[in-house]
Amino acid sequence: MSSATFGTANEDNAHLTRTESKAVRRRSLALLGSLIRPVRARFWLTIGAVVLSQAARVAGPALIAFGIDHALPALRAGNSLPLAFAGVAYLAAAAATAGLTALYVTSTARLSQAMLLDLRVRVFRHTQRLSLEFHEKYTSGRIIARQTSDLEALRELLDSGVSSLASGLLFMAFTAITVFALDWRTGVLVLAAGVPMYFLARWYQKHSQIAFRESRVVSARLIVHFVETMTGIRAVKAFRKERENAARYAELSEDYRRATVRSINLNGIFQPGLVLIGNVCVAVVLLTGGFRVLSGELAVGVLLALILSTKRFFQPVDQMAMFYNSFQSAQAALEKVSGLLEEIPTVRPPQTPVALPYARGSIDFNGVEFRYGDGPVIIPRLDLHIPAGQTVALVGQTGAGKSTLAKLIARFYDVSAGSVTLDGVDLRQLTTEDLRRNVVMVTQEAFLFSGSVADNIALGRPEASREEIEDAARAVGAHAFITELPDGYDTDVNKRGGRVSAGQRQLISFARAFLARPAVLILDEATSSLDIPSERMVQQGLAGLLRGTREAGTRDTNPAGTHGAGRTALIIAHRLSTVETADRVLVVHDGRVVEDGTPGQLIGDGGAFARLHGAWKDSLV
């Protein structure tokens, strides 16, 4: 296995070495195979329908011949029975042809849609599983490209390919048998045409593979640029980036066009090439046959039949070329998709999970060390105990490692050494459900999904009733503005929350966390966009939630949640107003905890926290 092409690495390279190329092709074919396996019954059914409809189609001319050769004389002789038979049989054949055609059209669609659905869901599930580390490198535009234009290539193959391939092959096989039956020498000649065709196909495969790979790479680039522009349109406009963007997009579009033309032109040589080989073969058959006719070896009628059959033998070659073309295209697309699917999530669910339905919320860092991949150590050896119910504030400069600590508790990343435990259970041993029920993190970036405000809050606990949703909103002071919206809680938040301000978005995302009522709540700069009155409201609500009282407590459906100790909270905020209410403050510097104590103690010690606190006090004047 060449590791250079593993997963999405080297994805943008269209010119692979032989072994690399082989590896990605194998992976792509394996994916195709795994897509067909679950629907193989339907696959064969489709093929069967195609074959039978072809057979029924052949019956038509045979019946006409029968009618003219037998029914007509019989009718003249006064016997109308053969005519009736011919007529009825013809109608039956017609009905069968039509019915089978309709069957394979729907069957092909069912087949291809089942495979596409399977692949779509697989890719979606896998991208959701992949860790943040991956998503930070692999842009959304790329994933969209995989999910749209790459899948489209597969769809083209499935929609057109299967039936034309099956009927074509069958047709060729039948015709070849006829030719051999008539004259084996001609049969050999026809088969000999396969040799140049094979070489032409090899040539085509080699070149089109590169062309299609290029076309995948360029189309992904085009999509990435497009998505980036459309999602950042405000900044594009505000800084007049339109012209530069337009030039870049035109350039990418032209690249894409060139790649497309290159692949089409290859097919433009391949397909007429096959037709030409077929036609040359016909001429050769005529030539050799002609001389044998001259010498009396071969009857003229047989020669005519041979030539016509040879001609017919090559007819489906057109379709086969088209199939091969879409096959090459789909394979290049699946190379990329299979690469994405091959990526291994660095944060994996456990093999043998330990059940922890309702945690109390004590967190321990045991000899934790962390680095991104092979990068420099971000957190060197940390031991820390946070008892259940404690509210801990993390303080330190940007880049000190506060967010990293928080993300380790939320298991966005796995520790490089040591362990993080919740109630004594290693986070890596918890199922995703248990972990997420117990630990919830609210980040600064408050993303809203399209749908209603209520839907967005309900993300915290999908089974929550409307009443609980409203309570959560009330608790963080979001209820007032939500009821002011055109349709209240049912207002569509539009694309990326266009209609609600950044502060309102943060309130909604807070309400989400309140609704979730986790044992451990992590707030990473979650109040930064709030104005002071809103922040005050959130803090009141937060205090209630953390003590396990008020709405949060009374409506608690969590049976173990009434243990009274409240919830554990980890708060990262540069607004020290939030920090002051904490039970404990950890000052983080370069990934180490340099100060640890109650806010009062730390101010008394006159360390880093005391200085920060002083600066903050000044900023409030």
Next chain:
Amino acid sequence: MAKQTSFFTSISRLYPHVRPILPRLVMGLLSALLASLMALAIPQVLRVLVNESLKPGGSAEAVWTASLVILLLGIAEAGLVALRRQFVINPATTVETRMRVSLYGHLQDLTVSFHDRWGSGQLLSRAMTDLNFLRRWMAFGAIMLVVTTLTVVIGVAVMFSMSWQLALIFLAAAVPIMIYGFRFRTRFSKVARRSQDQAGDLATTVEESVHGIRVLKAFGRSQEALENFNEQAQELRQTEIAKAKHLATFSLVVTLLPELALGAGLVVGIMLASTDQLSIGSLVAFFATAAVVAAPVEFCGMLLAMALTAKSAVDRHFEVMDARNTITSPDKPRRPAELKGALSFHDASFAFEDAPDKPILKNISLDIRPGETMALVGITGSGKSALLQLVPRLYEVTGGAITIDGVDLREFSVEDLRTVVAVAFEDTTLFSSSVRDNVLLGAPDAGPADSRDAALEEALDVAQAHFAYSLPDGVDTLIGEEGLSLSGGQRQRIALARAIAAKPAVLVLDDPLSALDVNTEVLVEARLREVLADTTTLIVAHRPSTVALADRVALLEDGRITAVGTHTELLATNSHYRYVIASLDTEPRDLDSELSAFEDRSEEISR
């Protein structure tokens, strides 16, 4: 949204794009026609050649000529196939690319409110899938449709020449096909359209699931997202299958009816022949021709489906292209004789297009003097961000006017206006390019390289974004989606540096320091104050520390400016202002007794 237009009305809209390549399309069409004629002719020629010139004991020359003729015809056929592609491919892809680029350009021009409504997945599916399909239709579907129709027409004419009775029977099948075809058209168009729209929505869902991955992970909602996606994908599958079913029924009709007619024709023909009203030769020739015609007739179901899909792709394309850009430059743009940066709101109002009865901003009147820094204060949702976005005309006032140095914003050319005004948003968008390019995005292009470097240095310094120098490739490090991911605070500082580097006359900042820690904030403010000395600045502030940057403060309450004055004045006179901006020290003490205990202790210590 999807109003039904007739097929030709929709397709004719392609005409301006297609006109330049029309000759080549026609040449392609001719090649295709010739190629199919050639394919039809070869068997006939063969028959003649074999029957006429090949006899036992005949001359070898005849064999050579016959083979040569066949070879030449064969080469010609292959050549014509290649030629059709040659004629069509380049122009068709050029049209596709042009349409794509013009769609993109138009989308960039369209207003922010348009983009608020449209998911980027929908737009993407128009730019990629729809246009790809159109290209294939132009290069193949449309041409084949014409070729097929011609083949059928010629074939039927030939059939008439052989036996008008039988041809009439055959033609009778055409009537129900036409009627059914009509129904097929309306039904299929509808499903085709629905499937394209659903595919676009699906792309939007993918986009959201990736952009919102942190939230989904934080709440462990990947399963729900997957279910939602699965549901949508299932719907799309159902639509696609429904589409196939329509097509299948149509193919059934199109295959069955002519065959039934032929079956009837067979019986009638034999009866006619038995009474010698029809020669056997004609009967044979009639059915030979019918066999040739049947294939294209069947094929036409697929071609029709393709044409209808192309039609709805065209509709979808023009649906976006027809959206008018309401924020445009005037014919005769003006700009103030001397740009000082006096920003004035005259009775300005603003409401979103789809909610005109719920104005966000009402009768805003505000004068900001050149070089002055005005803070905008108000609770969440009072309309601060909307007000800011009116200044660079990202949204347009729905009443009243905004002027810079007395010139209405709408009289500026849009580009000029956005040179005069620079913005830093709260949610920062960085583009996939280097730190340098991101910061200098709005900076004046002119000037030597070192002056741009100096501008970069200064902007990074003011925004306290020195971290940029210690990135792997320094200021040339690739950031944004395709590059290194930065923390919220780092992104915000780059965005702030970008606004500063633009050296605008009017600077609009939406809470630009929210993600900064206290120390950094102090440093940024100190430097900002110097830089802002000559720049008119409108800054949204949530904290007293940010307000401190401002000369005056405007208080926004429920879409109206209710007070303007200095921080101290407003603190003294306005209770709402105190409510909004006053520090948490005045919060009710019942919340946290620890806090008061801690306050006491810290006071002791400071003594």
